[in-house]
Amino acid sequence: MDGQPILDPVASQLSLIPYVFLSTSSQGAGSIDEVVLDALVAIRLHLDMEVAFVAEFSNGRRRFRYVDSAWENSPIAVGDSDPLELSYCQRVVDGRLPELIQDAKQIPAAMELSVTAAMPVGAHLSVPLRLSDGQIYGTFCCFSTRPNFSLGDRDLAIMHLFADFTARQLWRKLDADRSHQEMTQRVTTVLDREAFTTVYQPIVHLLEGRIIGFETLTRFWSTPMRPPDVWFDEAATVGLSEALEMAAIAKALAGLSQIPEDVYLSFNVSPDNILNGAIHRTLQGVPLHRVVLEVTEHQEISDYSQFDQCLAPLRDRGLRLAVDDAGAGYASFLHILQLKPEIIKLDIGLIRDLDTDLTRRALTAALVGFAQETGSKIVAEGVETTAEVATLKQLRVSQAQGYLLGHPLPLGDIVGLF
Incomplete structure (x- = not known):
């Protein structure tokens, strides 16, 4: 218009x-x-x-x-x-x-x-x-x-x-910057004061009734009081994963000299600290046939070929690899297929009510069969009842850990177990 x-x-x-x-x-x-x-x-x-x-x-x-x-x-x-x-x-x-x-x-x-x-x-x-x-x-x-x-x-x-x-x-x-600075300060303080200790949870041979190894677990006494995974997650967020994880492993390695020669120690380690060579430096001079490294379901591995190449020199000298939390999700199965671990650790969620749950029993039996075919050993985690132990024996799982078999203990207390 x-x-x-x-x-x-x-x-x-x-x-x-x-x-x-x-x-x-x-x-x-x-x-x-x-x-x-x-x-x-x-x-x-x-x-x-x-x-x-x-x-x-x-x-x-x-x-x-x-x-x-x-x-x-x-x-x-x-x-x-x-x-x-x-x-x-x-x-x-x-x-x-x-x-x-x-x-x-x-x-x-x-x-x-x-x-x-x-x-x-x-x-x-x-x-x-x-x-x-x-x-x-x-x-x-x-x-x-x-x-x-x-x-x-x-x-x-x-x-x-x-x-x-x-x-x-x-x-x-x-x-976010303030939060990052606070995280950095918390983790740095823990490192400077060594405000953490190691406890050792027995891994038991069910048929022989003897301790064959210990999983090393880190406990923090610095404030704020939080679970260990929160401390390690924060350390990773602020770029201090290597420092904290290797300090924890170095402290836990002190237990090797206090236990029998035929007993091993198992350590949780992030893939990044394998790929960057940190674990190689920490384990220098350590008898690797007595060391197991655990990789969990929750830790992503972006390049399995590179990971395998980095770990090969240690495995050639006797170190064993374990995939933790098997049965907790898809990632653990992918880890098992790609990494060919010597040990497969069954997640507590799979073991709970194993004696009454047919689905859990069937999946456990399948993993046992897989392990037998590939030469891996099975370790059941989180065992808390005699019924679970009996079912594991029926399924030919001979190694396990959990509160029924032994609580995590400080180094001074595990010496008395032998």
Whole structure:
């Protein structure tokens, strides 16, 4: 109709950019760094600006943490910094400059800053980034060397929307960083103080009634009090898996000299600490025919061929490999097929009620048959009743561990078992 404005399809599409971005980003895809950078790209394109950035205020300086630029040679880069007092950002936050500037050359307070003429700065929008605790992190900004007199309150409102969104992402990142630092400190303190000990759970030959080995288990006495797997998971998260795991194994190895020569020790070890050579260094000089390494259902092995090659020199010298938690899930069966372990340890979930559950009994019998065909030994874990022991004997499982057969004990107590 006459008198109606003709819609620009490109402009209409660009106007949707911020809303599409916020919608897709709310789905949680991408890292926080990627999401924040995408936010800068979206707002720069939407407002037709040349540079967009997130700046942090730190120790009297403005530090550029994220930058998106239309220029091949951007005037600012991530990591750059300048005095906070000489920046637009500080003056916007304290009210000396407005958040929206259509043309900086028309603002006397902006002309006091040398960058206005040197850049030059034309249009400029800057909004404080306020974190969840009320602290000002810095600013969410964009600018162009050209004036833009079309900028208005709606554009500023969208800037605030994006700033609020970005502040939430930064808070998540800061919170994750704090959590990472706290984890690192906890694990480092445990290592420095050696705030852990080893207990040894007997592995018994059911037919002969004698102890043939011990599984070594780590117990922590540092606060907060948590299960051992939480400590080892935290160590892996902060890059201290090798340090903690090898320290625990080194301490547990002291038990070898206190038990008979025909009794072995079994250690849980992560695949990464086999692949990186850590376990090779820790076991130097140790009689490997008395050592079993356990790999669990929960530990992923990305390259079985490489894993096998790394472990081969130790296995050639007598070390045995065990797959733990067999029957707990698909991964344990894949471990068994790929690694050809000398020992298969049946998961406690498979052993529980073995004497009354036909399904568990059938799966156990199948694993026993597999072990006989491949030359592996079966060890049942978590045995707690005499009925379970009787059923295991019927299924020709001759080795087991569990509270019925022996609780985990400190080193001083296991010496008295022989």
